[in-house]
Amino acid sequence: MTLVYQCRLPLFTYTLHYLTDLLRRHLKAIRSRWRALPPGRIAVFVLAVLRHDQRLADMAGGKDISATTIRRWRWRDELIHLLAARAPSLDRGLKKIAQRGGVVVLIDGTLIPTQRRTGEANRPSYSGKHRRHGLHVLALTDERGRLV
Structure with missing residues (x-):
């Protein structure tokens, strides 16, 4: 069935x-x-x-x-x-911020929850900090929080 x-x-x-x-x-x-x-x-x-x-x-x-x-x-x-x-590379993103006159760069991340995987693929997607499985995403922003 x-x-x-x-x-x-x-x-x-x-x-x-x-x-x-x-x-x-x-x-x-x-x-x-x-x-x-x-x-x-x-x-x-x-x-x-x-x-x-x-x-x-x-x-x-x-x-x-x-x-x-x-x-x-x-x-x-x-x-x-x-x-x-x-996606832009890190050096291109930093150059873009410098051209705008920015001096501060913020790197922020979040965990996007996913379902638990089975077998050998189980451990790489587990976050001990959040105690759940997920995908960690990092974002580079300028001082106003605008995504670069």
Whole structure:
């Protein structure tokens, strides 16, 4: 017996379109002729994985997609690498603050809660300080708190 459930994924339409366009341009650049799903659906699956720490194979059942098709961590890793390539480096961020005349830089972080992972992947995502599993995100801001 297979149980299917849906989860709510709160995100802006702009975010989905941005990731879809980013993936579409990447696929065109590497001349990928075929994917099992269109870039928009891949982006939705990857966002659900990043937001809810959901396994791709678990989400396949409710979407009429085989588990072997969706069990591709390559999609997640590909989008993470594409987003990381678009992020400014630390030296560019500091130069930007210096050009504005700023002298103070704030580095702030937060823990985004995720579900507990099983097996060997369990420990790296555990925060002893917060006593829960999560993803630690750091942000660089100027003295007014504006994200750089």
